[in-house]
Amino acid sequence: MSVPPNAILALEAEGLTKIYGSGNTEVVAMKDVSLTVSKRQVIALLGPSGAGKSTLLTAIGLINPPTSGRITIGGQPVMDGPRSLVDLRAFRRKHLGFVFQKANLIPFLTAVENVAVALEINGETPAKARKRAMELLDYLGVADRSRNLPEALSGGQQQRIAVARALANHPSLILADEPTAALDSFRGRQVMELFRRVAHERDSAVIVVTHDHRSLDVFDQTYEMEDGLLRHHKSDLLHS
Amino acid sequence: MNLAAKDIRHNFGRFALTTVGIGLLLMIVMGMGGIYRGLIAEATLLVERIGADLWVVQGNTRGPFAEISRVPANLEHRARAVPGVAQARRFISHTVQREHGGFPLRIVVQGLSWPEDRGDWIPLTAGRPLRQAHYEMIADRSLRLPLGSKVKLGKDVYEVVGITSGMVGSGGDGLGFFTVVDAEAIQFDLTGEARRLERQARRARVESQDLGRLQPLLVDRAAGSETEIPALGPPQVSAVMLSLQPGVDPETVVRVISTWPDVTIYTKQQQIDLLLSGMVDRAKRQLGLFRVLLIIISTIIMALIIYTLTMDKIHDIAMLKLIGARNRVIMGLILQQALLIGALGYGLAYWLGTFAFPRFPRLVVVESQDLLMLGGIVLAISILASLAGIVKAMRVEPNKVLS
Ligand SMILES: Nc1ncnc2c1ncn2[C@@H]1O[C@H](COP(=O)(O)OP(=O)(O)O)[C@@H](O)[C@H]1O
Ligand SMILES: [Mg+2]
Numbered sequence: 219m220s221v222p223p224n225a226i227l228a229l230e231a232e233g234l235t236k237i238y239g240s241g242n243t244e245v246v247a248m249k250d251v252s253l254t255v256s257k258r259q260v261i262a263l264l265g266p267s268g269a270g271k272s273t274l275l276t277a278i279g280l281i282n283p284p285t286s287g288r289i290t291i292g293g294q295p296v297m298d299g300p301r302s303l304v305d306l307r308a309f310r311r312k313h314l315g316f317v318f319q320k321a322n323l324i325p326f327l328t329a330v331e332n333v334a335v336a337l338e339i340n341g342e343t344p345a346k347a348r349k350r351a352m353e354l355l356d357y358l359g360v361a362d363r364s365r366n367l368p369e370a371l372s373g374g375q376q377q378r379i380a381v382a383r384a385l386a387n388h389p390s391l392i393l394a395d396e397p398t399a400a401l402d403s404f405r406g407r408q409v410m411e412l413f414r415r416v417a418h419e420r421d422s423a424v425i426v427v428t429h430d431h432r433s434l435d436v437f438d439q440t441y442e443m444e445d446g447l448l449r450h451h452k453s454d455l456l457h458s
Numbered sequence: 459m460n461l462a463a464k465d466i467r468h469n470f471g472r473f474a475l476t477t478v479g480i481g482l483l484l485m486i487v488m489g490m491g492g493i494y495r496g497l498i499a500e501a502t503l504l505v506e507r508i509g510a511d512l513w514v515v516q517g518n519t520r521g522p523f524a525e526i527s528r529v530p531a532n533l534e535h536r537a538r539a540v541p542g543v544a545q546a547r548r549f550i551s552h553t554v555q556r557e558h559g560g561f562p563l564r565i566v567v568q569g570l571s572w573p574e575d576r577g578d579w580i581p582l583t584a585g586r587p588l589r590q591a592h593y594e595m596i597a598d599r600s601l602r603l604p605l606g607s608k609v610k611l612g613k614d615v616y617e618v619v620g621i622t623s624g625m626v627g628s629g630g631d632g633l634g635f636f637t638v639v640d641a642e643a644i645q646f647d648l649t650g651e652a653r654r655l656e657r658q659a660r661r662a663r664v665e666s667q668d669l670g671r672l673q674p675l676l677v678d679r680a681a682g683s684e685t686e687i688p689a690l691g692p693p694q695v696s697a698v699m700l701s702l703q704p705g706v707d708p709e710t711v712v713r714v715i716s717t718w719p720d721v722t723i724y725t726k727q728q729q730i731d732l733l734l735s736g737m738v739d740r741a742k743r744q745l746g747l748f749r750v751l752l753i754i755i756s757t758i759i760m761a762l763i764i765y766t767l768t769m770d771k772i773h774d775i776a777m778l779k780l781i782g783a784r785n786r787v788i789m790g791l792i793l794q795q796a797l798l799i800g801a802l803g804y805g806l807a808y809w810l811g812t813f814a815f816p817r818f819p820r821l822v823v824v825e826s827q828d829l830l831m832l833g834g835i836v837l838a839i840s841i842l843a844s845l846a847g848i849v850k851a852m853r854v855e856p857n858k859v860l861s
Contacts, residue, residue, distance in 0.1 A: 272860065276857055276860070281780060281855070281856045281857040282857050307779065307782045307783075307784070308782060309782075310780065310781065310782040310856075311781060311782020311783070312782070316780060316781070318859065318860065322773075322777050322859050324461075324774050324777060324778070325468065325774065326461075326464050326465040326467070326468030326469065326774075327459075327461075327464055327468075331459060331464065334459065335459060335461070335778075335781075335783075336781050336782075338459060339778070339781060339782055339783045339784070339787065340782065344459055367468065383781070395860075
């Protein structure tokens with residue numbers, strides 16, 4: 219399956235390279251990576267540890283500027299090499315959703331507040347933010363834990379709240395870095411299927427870094443990274 | 459939503475403890491300032507309140523507070539004759555430590571020039587001024603002698619007829635006002651045996667002299683009461699206090715009396731300066747220095763606490779930045795907490811102080827000027843400490859979330 223030609227592109231990354239450090243300690247974490255993702259597409263990113271997956275994801279997520287290359291999100295050029303073309307923080311809060319291996323919830327906010335804070339940061343009124351946060355928790359099946367603090371929730375529940383927070387502002391691009399690593403395989407698959415559902419119901423694109431080969435059938439496309447290089451996964455090559 | 463309030467709600471125990479800690483610290487800073495001011499106030503209180511414009515003391519001494527001064531009681535009459543002097547009073551003051559109800563009782567025995575001075579100028583909280591020449595006293599509240607109680611001093615029993623408050627000597631001991639004669643009786647009280655031996659010795663001295671042998675009456679006299687032999691008795695008073703007629707320049711009176719070779723004269727202000735620069739100077743500097751140290755230490759502690767509070771949240775702050783929070787939100791979180799801790803700590807310190815300070819054995823004077831200064835310092839610390847935290851927070855990269 220390739221990019222439908224008439225779909226609006228959620229992401230275009232061209233020639234991304236990232237070099238950490240300099241001189242003796244120089245590490246080329248990502249070499250000339252190009253990637254195009256259209257709306258409603260769910261992409262898996264595989265690869266061994268240290269291959270550069272997180273580097274790619276954080277570069278696209280606008281929290282780790284590439285050494286060179288260009289990033290365009292939703293048709294808007296945002297990065298040209300290490301130079302930002304827009305207010306990155308404002309762009310993140312409007313267009314991007316993040317989920318990481320750890321839920322990274324704010325420990326002093328309840329489940330519903332953790333979601334609502336993302337909405338309020340984006341200018342929503344407290345009452346509306348709370349209402350929508352409750353809807354999202356409901357959507358993710360954790361509405362009954364809305365008043366709990368993160369410390370009182372299981373890893374799976376925390377992760378679902380993190381997903382709800384990532385979805386809060388209707389991001390056009392959701393980036394998930396090993397979101398199911400801390401979950402059992404059943405819960406892990408649930409989250410993956412959830413991403414697929416969100417992408418299709420809400421017109422978002424999703425990129426998921428994963429090690430879980432059993433869930434690969436959930437994804438529209440699978441890429442693999444190794445030594446900073448990106449290529450299509452074998453299973454994909456068979457189909458295409 | 460207010461992130462600062464949410465964080466406090468979550469870490470309430472820790473926040474409360476921190477605030478209480480800072481509150482106690484600030485209370486000590488306030489108290490130290492108050493003790494410093496109290497020391498100065500107590501040292502000069504008597505001079506300020508007794509209402510004397512000029513002090514006539516023993517020649518070449520800096521009495522009667524900074525050192526011992528002895529002047530004859532009749533100096534009072536001499537001074538009264540100086541033009542411009544409205545009133546001359548004898549000043550007698552000495553401290554006694556006795557036992558009362560099983561506890562040590564320290565009284566600064568203060569003589570009032572009966573009958574001109576009955577203590578009408580003393581602000582009373584209960585009772586009345588003196589009404590008779592003997593056996594009555596006005597007691598400061600800190601002596602804990604209730605109205606109507608009887609105290610045995612020397613050979614006589616004195617009844618507390620009036621209660622005043624805030625009247626203490628430079629050492630912080632409560633004042634007791636008596637008539638001058640009573641005050642002297644207390645001061646020069648001797649046991650019967652001591653008196654008998656003294657009379658005997660006197661008689662022996664006079665008898666062994668020609669004068670005594672030629673004048674047998676004199677021998678009788680010498681063996682009598684010492685108050686009946688003024689020339690042989692002890693000097694009566696410490697100083698003579700002068701009040702001036704309205705509109706009289708103290709300088710003119712000072713000029714007259716300073717020509718008297720047997721006495722030295724001081725104005726009220728000079729007397730205050732003598733007290734502050736001499737008697738309480740070391741104590742004052744000691745407290746002052748300690749107070750400065752305390753302020754510096756609390757500044758450092760508060761700054762550290764507020765900075766640490768921010769550092770503990772740096773990961774959450776990175777997450778907030780990652781999801782796009784504006785700097786305003788993050789600064790608000792840090793600054794509001796710092797200001798709240800500062801304000802609550804300060805309020806707590808003040809509140810605790812209103813209970814604690816009046817129970818201190820010596821006067822604690824919390825001046826609004828000092829309060830204002832401390833408030834300013836707390837505000838400045840809170841802001842500066844949070845600025846350090848804010849700088850750190852502004853620098854943190856959102857991808858710190860991943861580490
Ligand atoms: N901040 C960094 N500084 C230096 N080297 C880094 C940094 N982040 C990652 N690297 C290096 O870049 C390479 C790719 O890392 P990463 O993108 O985290 O890989 P993956 O997510 O696939 O495990 C690794 O060799 C790693 O050591
Ligand atoms: Mg990684």
